[in-house]
Amino acid sequence: MKMLKVIFKNALRHKLRAFLTIVGIAIAVVAFGVLRTVVTAWNAGVESSAANRLVTRQAISFIFPLPYAYREQVLKVQGVETVTWANWFGGTYIDKNQFFARMAIDPETFFEVYPEFKLTKQELENFKKEQNSCVLGRDIATKYNLKIGDIMNIDGDIYPGNWEFVVRGIYTPRDKNTDLTQMLFHWKYIDERLRKEMPGRAGEVGWYVTKIKNPNQSSAISEEIDNLFKNSRAETKTETERAFQQGFVTASGAIIGAMNFMSFVIIGIIMLVLGNTMIMSARERTQEYAVLKTLGFSGGHLIAFIGGESMVIAIIGGIVGLSLTFPLVNGIGMVIPKGFFPVFNIETSTLILAGISALLVGVAASIFPIFKALHTSIVDGLQHIG
Amino acid sequence: MTPLVQVKNVVKIYKRDKLEIPVLQNISLDVPEGEFLALMGPSGSGKTTLLNLVSGIDQPTSGSIIVAGTDIAKLNESALAKWRSRNIGFVFQFYNLMPVLTAYDNVELPLLLTNLSKKEKKERVEMVLKVVGLADRMDHYPKQLSGGQQQRVAIARAVVSDPTLIIGDEPTGDLDRKSAEEILILLERLNQEFKKTIIMVTHDPHAAERARIIHHLEKGEFK
Ligand SMILES: Nc1ncnc2c1ncn2[C@@H]1O[C@H](COP(=O)(O)OP(=O)(O)OP(=O)(O)O)[C@@H](O)[C@H]1O
Numbered sequence: 001m002k003m004l005k006v007i008f009k010n011a012l013r014h015k016l017r018a019f020l021t022i023v024g025i026a027i028a029v030v031a032f033g034v035l036r037t038v039v040t041a042w043n044a045g046v047e048s049s050a051a052n053r054l055v056t057r058q059a060i061s062f063i064f065p066l067p068y069a070y071r072e073q074v075l076k077v078q079g080v081e082t083v084t085w086a087n088w089f090g091g092t093y094i095d096k097n098q099f100f101a102r103m104a105i106d107p108e109t110f111f112e113v114y115p116e117f118k119l120t121k122q123e124l125e126n127f128k129k130e131q132n133s134c135v136l137g138r139d140i141a142t143k144y145n146l147k148i149g150d151i152m153n154i155d156g157d158i159y160p161g162n163w164e165f166v167v168r169g170i171y172t173p174r175d176k177n178t179d180l181t182q183m184l185f186h187w188k189y190i191d192e193r194l195r196k197e198m199p200g201r202a203g204e205v206g207w208y209v210t211k212i213k214n215p216n217q218s219s220a221i222s223e224e225i226d227n228l229f230k231n232s233r234a235e236t237k238t239e240t241e242r243a244f245q246q247g248f249v250t251a252s253g254a255i256i257g258a259m260n261f262m263s264f265v266i267i268g269i270i271m272l273v274l275g276n277t278m279i280m281s282a283r284e285r286t287q288e289y290a291v292l293k294t295l296g297f298s299g300g301h302l303i304a305f306i307g308g309e310s311m312v313i314a315i316i317g318g319i320v321g322l323s324l325t326f327p328l329v330n331g332i333g334m335v336i337p338k339g340f341f342p343v344f345n346i347e348t349s350t351l352i353l354a355g356i357s358a359l360l361v362g363v364a365a366s367i368f369p370i371f372k373a374l375h376t377s378i379v380d381g382l383q384h385i386g
Numbered sequence: 387m388t389p390l391v392q393v394k395n396v397v398k399i400y401k402r403d404k405l406e407i408p409v410l411q412n413i414s415l416d417v418p419e420g421e422f423l424a425l426m427g428p429s430g431s432g433k434t435t436l437l438n439l440v441s442g443i444d445q446p447t448s449g450s451i452i453v454a455g456t457d458i459a460k461l462n463e464s465a466l467a468k469w470r471s472r473n474i475g476f477v478f479q480f481y482n483l484m485p486v487l488t489a490y491d492n493v494e495l496p497l498l499l500t501n502l503s504k505k506e507k508k509e510r511v512e513m514v515l516k517v518v519g520l521a522d523r524m525d526h527y528p529k530q531l532s533g534g535q536q537q538r539v540a541i542a543r544a545v546v547s548d549p550t551l552i553i554g555d556e557p558t559g560d561l562d563r564k565s566a567e568e569i570l571i572l573l574e575r576l577n578q579e580f581k582k583t584i585i586m587v588t589h590d591p592h593a594a595e596r597a598r599i600i601h602h603l604e605k606g607e608f609k
């Protein structure tokens with residue numbers, strides 16, 4: 001017989017109570033895991049943006065366009081390596097529920113600025129050659145079972161009319177959090193058609209993305225770009241992509257903030273659940289601890305007995321909770337529209353955080369009972385009526 | 387030969403808030419090795435208090451208690467814990483077994499503090515369970531045993547680490563006459579056959595007769 005056996009037997013002494021406590025901890029761990037996953041998925045959009053990319057948009061709002069002519073001027077700014085641009089296309093593919101980003105881009109420069117979107121050399125060449133072609137993120141291709149050569153019909157809203165694209169490339173991720181849910185096609189293709197049908201809207205650019213040589217110069221360069229267009233018809237606002245994304249994110253940031261906060265409140269709740277169980281158990285066992293001391297067990301042994309018992313429950317609850325978190329997050333990932341979050345995975349950091357929290361809770365919940373057991377004299381403990 | 391237990395001028399005063407309760411007043415007592423001593427006296431006379439002092443689970447206000455050459459009044463808490471595990475076998479009135487452990491595991495408990503091998507532990511536990519007549523019940527949990535049987539398991543637990551001194555605080559106090567008789571026979575055997583020194587508190591004159599010597603305590607003093 002080992003100490004461990006005593007610890008296990010004590011932990012499971014009251015079957016129902018142990019079961020309820022474990023279920024309570026498991027539920028809290030699941031809730032924590034899911035909330036953290038939502039928060040990290042949300043932040044992934046921000047984190048994936050590179051520090052060496054500046055986004056230039058119309059100063060009033062990014063829904064207003066900028067003139068194509070700005071490109072030449074931005075390129076001349078000292079420290080700028082490449083300039084690319086994009087327009088939000090919107091539109092409907094199949095039906096309104098099929099949500100993913102559709103953007104008109106410049107094939108010549110886009111992949112230089114976004115090296116995390118990986119195409120084979122051949123695919124890139126084919127894409128550049130054919131003006132009505134498009135490339136898709138791997139997840140979108142998989143979801144709609146689209147292959148090279150397939151035709152996609154998009155019903156335009158911002159850009160009215162029927163648009164036909166042929167798939168010429170499927171891009172793969174360079175990084176774990178690369179967004180694999182975008183559809184990219186030629187800005188020129190859109191622009192040339194606008195030139196014929198709605199000449200007033202031709203030559204419009206949604207936003208420029210500038211790759212700079214040195215990320216440390218980002219604010220100086222941003223200022224210089226914005227100064228170029230001061231007092232013009234369309235003033236600009238330039239910021240790092242990270243800041244741009246963050247602005248995007250803060251719109252719903254309050255909810256995310258609340259979720260983040262809740263995820264930590266939950267840890268507090270687990271602590272109370274387990275703490276309550278441990279205090280009840282320890283009180284009932286005041287006499288037993290006194291007997292153990294009489295037999296010669298030291299303070300260290302009592303710490304091991306009580307702390308161990310608390311840890312056993314916390315660890316079982318943590319394991320049950322974590323193993324339920326995976327299927328649940330996968331289920332949620334399947335239900336939320338593809339493309340809503342670039343990535344929706346349980347981060348290792350979430351697992352570690354949940355694991356560590358469960359362990360810390362195990363330790364914290366046993367502090368008071370341990371203190372009590374150590375500071376009750378044997379004589380008082382033996383006289384205690386459980 | 388020096389006595390195994392020497393209690394010298396021991397005073398014990400309990401302090402509760404500002405109130406001082408004098409329990410033992412300048413008590414002295416010698417117990418030679420191999421003795422079987424019964425301690426009697428009215429309720430509240432200080433019997434349990436004296437046992438607690440001799441077994442090192444409580445400290446005297448003044449005086450010295452020397453057991454097998456060690457003045458235990460001078461030991462600190464952790465040294466005292468170690469000392470108890472080697473020298474004292476305690477039998478409580480209400481058995482105080484661990485309910486989640488089998489009879490076997492309960493008896494083995496004190497051996498967790500020794501570095502005996504697995505095999506030696508097993509031999510010892512089985513041996514003492516045989517001595518108390520429960521070899522066939524060692525896989526039973528306390529609640530599956532009668533009071534008398536539980537007390538025999540407790541006695542097995544008290545002797546398994548081969549202590550210098552066995553202390554019993556009303557070990558038959560909660561038992562019917564027949565079970566009490568069995569416990570007393572067992573203690574007598576431990577004393578005579580295994581040469582164990584025993585100090586036992588009892589209210590029962592019948593039980594006290596089993597001892598070789600009876601001391602009477604009244605209001606914290608021997609009569
Ligand atoms: N922990 C304590 N704190 C304060 N007073 C105590 C404590 N333990 C015992 N006393 C007091 O000490 C006196 C002697 O108690 P003790 O338990 O030694 O008596 P006893 O002879 O064992 O009595 P009984 O036969 O009822 O068991 C009593 O007056 C009791 O109230």
Ligand SMILES: [Mg+2]
Pocket residue numbers: 433434435555
């Ligand atoms: Mg008493």
